[in-house]
Amino acid sequence: MMTPGRQRKILADMAERLRLDDPELVARFTMFARLHEEEGPPPVEPP
Template sequence: MMTPNRQRKLLADMAERLREEDPQLVGRFAIFARLAEEDGPVPPEPA
């Protein structure tokens, strides 16, 4: 099991690689995150 610090480092490294390799995707995700922020959590589907 990874420690929280190790997980943060791994995620930060992944994010940095993504910024280098596909900056347009990073920009689109940022826009999506801002738009989705207003919606709040998704309600559960009825059973």
């Protein structure tokens, strides 16, 4: 099992590679996140 610190490092490395490889995708995601930040997560559907 990975430690939370190790998981954060892996995610940070992935984010950095994405930023370098596809900055346009990162910009689109950032804009999408800003447009929807006040909405919160979708409601949970009943079983």
